[in-house]
Amino acid sequence: MAGSSNAIRGARVGSGPMGEQDHGVRAERVQVSYWDALGNETIRYFSADVADEEIPDQIDSPTSGLPAGRNKDEPPQLVKNEPYKTHLAYVKERRTEEEAVELLEEALQKLRARRGRK
Known part of the structure; x- marks a missing residue:
């Protein structure tokens, strides 16, 4: 039994043949950057099919918790x-x-x- 080999040992179930490069077709997407008041950049990806007016102008920064906007020079300020x-x-x-x-x-x-x- 020591000499037997298992071809799928260490491979993900359903991964396909070893060395497979294409794991499916990736949808077209756009990259949108958001900046908070501390200068932290957060990048979000949206489907290329989404209209620009449907992409949010502001999000909460996962780094600082502050609001982050799309304008790097004028990030949104925290509302008191x-x-x-x-x-x-x-x-x-x-x-x-x-x-x-x-x-x-x-x-x-x-x-x-x-x-x-x-």
């Missing part, structure tokens, strides 16, 4: 998120201090009227 606002913060944006005092006084008068006080 607004901090979470409480309900009170939104109310304060809509009302002046005088309006708040007036509304509070009206609410207290209604509450006192329900409870039988003046």
Whole structure:
């Protein structure tokens, strides 16, 4: 048994004859480069059949996590998120201090009227 050889040892199943160069026809594709604010380039490949307007103008850079655009000289900047606002913060944006005092006084008068006080 030591002298027997196995012709497929070390070969992928379905790989075909050894030395096969053509593993199928490769579709035509276009290379698109994206740059982030740190200067990192990311290359994406798209089918040549895809219209240019369907190729995204911006992606997330896998290197830095920053947005990356197709213009090397003007990469997109990270948009700052607004901090979470409480309900009170939104109310304060809509009302002046005088309006708040007036509304509070009206609410207290209604509450006192329900409870039988003046």
